[in-house]
Amino acid sequence: MIAQPEPKKDVLARRDAIVAGLRALLPPDGVIAEPLRLKPYETDGLSAYRQVPLVVVLPETTEQVAAVMAFCHREGVRVVPRGAGTSLSGGALPMADAVVLGLMRMNRILDIDYADRCAVVQAGVTNIGITQAVQERGFFYAPDPSSQLACMIGGNVNMNSGGAHCLRYGVTANNLLGLRVVTVEGEVLDIGGAHMDAAGYDWLGLLTGSEGQLAVVTEVTVRILRGPEGARAMLAAFRSNEIAGACVDSIIASGIIPVALEFMDRPAIHACEAFAHAGYPLDAEAMLIIEVEGSPAEQDDLLGRIKDICNRYDPISLKVSQSAEESAAIWKGRKGAFGAVGRISPDYLCMDGTIPTSRLPEVLGRIGAMSAEYGLQVANIFHAGDGNLHPLIMFDANDPESFRKAEHFGADILRLCVEVGGCLTGEHGVGVEKRDLMGVQFTEIELDQQRRIKSAFDPGWLLNPSKVFPLKAPPALTQAA
Template identity: 50%
Template sequence: MSYRIHPSERVRHTIDQRAFLRVLAEHLPVENLLSDPEDLRPYECDGLSAYRTLPWIVALPDSLEQARAVLRLCRQHGVPVVARGAGTGLSGGALPVENGVLLSLAKFNRILAIDPVNRTATVQPGVRNLAVSEAAAVHGLYYAPDPSSQIACTVGGNVAENAGGVHCLKYGLTVHNVLNLKLLTLDGDLLELGTGGLDAPGYDLLALITGSEGLLGVVAELTLKLLPLPETAQVLLAAYESIEQAGEAVAAVIAAGLIPAGLEMMDNMALRAAEEFIHAGYPVDAAAIVLCEMDGAASQVQSDIARAHAVLTASGALSVQTAPDPQTRKKFWAGRKAAFPAIGRLAPDYYCMDGTIPRSRLSRVLAGIARLSEEYGMDVANVFHAGDGNLHPLILYDANRPGDLEKAEEFGGRILELCISAGGTLSGEHGVGVEKISQMCAQFTEAELRLFHAVKAVFDPDGLLNPGKAIPTLPRCAEFGALHVHGGKLPHPELERF
């Protein structure tokens, strides 16, 4: 279905497609410009495939100067432009606009330098996340952020969404692992943000750009922080008879002062699907499992694993397994990383949410999701970066059944509002994109939204960069509030106890 862009978010221009193609062709080879509907079709959506819009034109520059030219010409003619990496995003952040240019960075895919002395990698934005670690491994180094899509997603897209992964609890999100970057503005200017040091004078524009979802500029080059490969890593698998118990166990691990490299959780539906798909050795009768990994020096890992084992056992685990060898450890993690495609085998479609809550409220929020599942009559498989409170409920539905997608969307919105009411936020790593833009009206006040728009206007005064994404207009929020939010409270009486 097409994304329902709010009238206040539309960008209009007067130049026709053929005329603009001729203008672009003065700066890019003709073969780098796509306009035939069949050529445009692969770009009509990202990983959130529920929404589809055919782009007006796709531009595939293969040099910095070509990319600058595209941006300058879009600014000159008032044409909206959406930057796209690998298209693995799950919030519709790279969804094209029907009268705009989709700027693909697929050809910017070179690793420019690996510096083992300073432990950095300088790369173009189209480099795959996993490729950075593969290139650095010969030096005993790796790149820590590891989203589940790391085999395909690009580092430029990771910056746009501030991606995390199963190891972000200990090693941080993308924002904590980028040292500097080069940014193309809509005017085609090249800015260099960040520094090789721990701090720099002036505003922290590097942090501002990370997670800005393509609304402020286009990343052209990045310098990433590399870490030494851990001496050893060990993982525990704990099984629980209730999902609430598992949630309390996660909070107990953190409360004990432990900092796992990864602390993940899966409910029964998710772990069964992953087991049938990967054969990871999961206990399929458990209501939920917790994966807890420690890494570092061998002596420290041995001590931390023993402490974590004691905490998980004391929290009521039915069983706690220690992976006996590296192969079993890899299988445990392979099941978790394959959870999304595995769950895709359970229903024709699923709608993946991404909210974050305080860890202490994990079990209560999970109970709230279960109540909503009963209310909507839709199954939910739950997969979490539990250590940092990042939830990924997957709502199962059938897009071919009339009304199912709309019901799944409404259900997903209520889950996000549940997260907000619990003191959390509506996104942990997938970004807002088009998926969560209306719920932004519940997360932020009018004054805060005005400030967001003021920041965007500094970089993009005409609103041409990725319009209709991430930051809602005040007219959209006025409409959302009139229909959905009453007296400043979210309409969920079951949340009042939070």
């Protein structure tokens, strides 16, 4: 079990009064306190770690969130914000003495402005829900995490989520215009808006990816984009990971930015093919899915140039889709990848690190060597274009030794990412998962400066305090001169 800060004993002792106080602020069904009904909230997408929370609240408005925050601040109670609970790094893992603040009932689209290409939505709207609200008019919301059917925009903001199409469209931070947030004291702040840039510090940027530690996001203004005329995928299969990695590097170095550039290694290809029957080449060591978009002429031009580059790497097979149906067939296996790996191994850790794209071949080789050393299978499925690795480490959760090994293997991969000039996380966040590895990336001075930013928003460290930073007492803040 992951280490948690000591629960506040006085808070545990005051539980009944705290629950009653919260009930006074929310609609009748907005407070969950019964042990059986708390169970579903004990974990998130990183289900290896579990903790039943003190109580769960489900506000429906920003005002209710503000009331809850003011109350918890007054009472000295910790708060863990939660969207759909799809975090893969344990970002929404509860604490025994904390209120889980669930945003899922705040699921309304508040405004769509096609002229200025933006939409204002509540934090609990799903990622796909935004696109669904605007697609009739030919628009879409670009970031597309694999969990997009379930995950919520508030969580996307807090984890700065990415997705397969971020190579072209950027991550959440690049598609965000404004936020309405509630501070730890219960104040409502408006940050950014439907305009370029903003005066003052870039706290829109700072809050994006702050993992629920600086303020509670209740409303989000996102950029919506007009969809492309069309998109088409191609598939290229190679004799080794190194060769496929070098091909990725050449495509990027040529200046072409495909919409998506996905990499699967041999174990991933086999798992996905067995699951989806997508027609993947089983004799290949590595496979790329490359998608381009634009007018038919633009698609032809780009696919032709990418094909030429692939051909320099002696591919086993190259298949350029000629229609939307053929593209869908190519994507079918990739989109079911996580389920496919789940079929061959009931338990796996999905890692998330980034590296400079030029180091891909070397890093894949070293992950392969570690896999042999640890005796654990690994399937590599990832966004190769921006160097965002997702090694899936397979283990047996019924064997504690196997889980321990998988954790160590994962940590070694992340250390390797940092060693080659990359970083600990691409799009899943630090959460509790990578918390204790932050020292690999940052000096103590750098971590303390980041802790001081946390303290500037949340002096009492009440908001999601057990994540992101290795556990220790928060730094004292110097009194301003």
